[in-house]
Amino acid sequence: MMRHRITGAVAAAVILLSAAIVLFWPIDVLSVRALRFASGAMTALPVTPGSDVRIHYRHSVELTPVEGRFEVDQTQGLVAVQTRFTSNGSGLPNTAVARMRREKEWFVVDEQRRPVQPLRFYLQSVNQTRLTVDGRDLDLSSFRSGNLLGIQVEHIGRWSWLRWQLTGKGWSTEQW
Numbered sequence: 001m002m003r004h005r006i007t008g009a010v011a012a013a014v015i016l017l018s019a020a021i022v023l024f025w026p027i028d029v030l031s032v033r034a035l036r037f038a039s040g041a042m043t044a045l046p047v048t049p050g051s052d053v054r055i056h057y058r059h060s061v062e063l064t065p066v067e068g069r070f071e072v073d074q075t076q077g078l079v080a081v082q083t084r085f086t087s088n089g090s091g092l093p094n095t096a097v098a099r100m101r102r103e104k105e106w107f108v109v110d111e112q113r114r115p116v117q118p119l120r121f122y123l124q125s126v127n128q129t130r131l132t133v134d135g136r137d138l139d140l141s142s143f144r145s146g147n148l149l150g151i152q153v154e155h156i157g158r159w160s161w162l163r164w165q166l167t168g169k170g171w172s173t174e175q176w
Contacts, residue, residue: 037146053151
């Protein structure tokens with residue numbers, strides 16, 4: 001009988017320890033935060049090293065599509081891979097001629113895996129901005145037009161992620 005109590009206590013301790021490890025084991029998430037209006041409002045998706053992140057928008061002057069391609073790097077966070085656009089006009093990277101090539105209708109600039117974290121930009125409804133992470137669209141329509149948005153990879157505990165999923169309460173914004 002004593003042996004069953006010890007075995008049960010050990011099993012309970014193992015279960016509690018396993019639960020604690022799972023809840024506090026860190027994960028990486030790509031977070032998008034409002035930095036101007038409604039500061040702290042956020043959305044996030046889990047990512048892994050190599051995750052493909054794309055920002056699609058319509059250029060406000062040229063009214064042509066632009067796509068920024070990024071990747072999640074294990075040590076540097078978000079890195080710029082390339083910028084793609086169909087017209088080479090005002091406000092587009094026309095000074096990177098040595099790193100530019102053509103792919104059918106697209107001009108493609110090699111961004112040389114330059115760290116861009118946190119990536120900050122103003123959201124304007126005229127740009128029709130979309131964010132895609134590993135083929136999943138991340139809705140930016142909940143953010144007010146004119147807002148300064150910040151995007152970065154954050155290393156957080158699963159407990160923080162779960163709490164955000166259940167309550168909408170985010171984690172620390174000190175690094176912003």
